[in-house]
């Protein structure tokens with residue numbers, strides 16, 4: 310997880326070890342007001358970026374809708390191939406070996422980063438889904454060539470190699486590539502473009518159905534890293550406990566929340582926070598979510614989860630939690646409390662005479 314309050318100036322980073330996946334969660338909110346909905350639509354990739362949507366009284370006594378748009382700018386990533394601007398709700402991949410600098414055009418930023426070694430991200434096989442669905446290749450955007458011309462004194466390149474950081478000085482900008490072609494390149498993706506699939510009758514599908522990008526291993530079914538999202542979608546399953554099931558997983562699950570709430574946690578899991586359920590650690594919805602779901606009963610109508618974007622980094626490798634995280638004052642020592650009070654809603658088995666069951 311990162312926080313940043315200063316742009317990289319005369320400084321670039323290069324990861325010789327692996328690829329980075331950036332998931333910005335928050336930038337400096339700038340509130341803009343537009344009274345004409347049509348205008349807003351032109352500017353916004355999706356409604357999910359509308360943080361507030363309120364009805365305000367006007368002087369004449371009638372009320373009108375005021376849309377408050379918070380663009381929540383995230384990061385400007387300058388790479389040797391050009392520049393990528395990513396806001397919360399978008400993600401970017403900078404593959405191994407690219408030099409890049411991060412600028413904060415709108416002030417401090419915070420978010421999540423995953424690093425993978427030994428392979429690269431790719432789209433998951435769609436299997437029986439066929440040709441179309443989930444993340445479409447056309448929505449992955451690559452930068453246009455951009456370069457800095459003027460000489461730069463004392464430019465520092467920080468190179469991560471074998472887990473250590475090395476620095477080198479040079480008197481020119483590394484962003485001096487005037488044109489490029491090829492397919493090994495940084496890219497970005499807007500998560501609101503994702504086309505989610507979900508059960509339309511019964512049962513709860515595995516979250517792997519919402520894999521945006523995967524870094525596969527040579528063992529089918531387990532990934533070095535799956536980047537999975539939990540986007541806005543309809544829940545319609547009948548005779549089904551619709552939230553995530555209670556489970557243990559052979560992979561480890563690191564989850565973050567970009568905005569909104571997460572369907573399995575009524576309390577405690579906030580945007581910008583994270584949870585880690587290591588391999589084989591049992592987990593599932595908190596007591597409040599469980600009780601609310603049971604109370605809705607068997608005949609719950611179709612229901613839309615909206616205004617939310619959670620994600621999971623899921624890996625077959627066992628993550629080691631660093632000292633910084635373990636000693637963080639923000640560590641939730643009481644996390645287990647979210648399951649206190651879970652109780653069975655099963656009744657006594659019906660005794661029907663002579664049935665023997």
Ligand SMILES: O=C(O)Cc1cc(O)ccc1O
Pocket residue numbers: 514515516552553554556558562573592593621
């Ligand atoms: O644990 C979690 O909240 C993530 C998750 C979501 C889901 O819908 C099914 C399985 C799963 O691990």
Ligand SMILES: [Fe+2]
Pocket residue numbers: 556558562586592
């Ligand atoms: Fe899980």
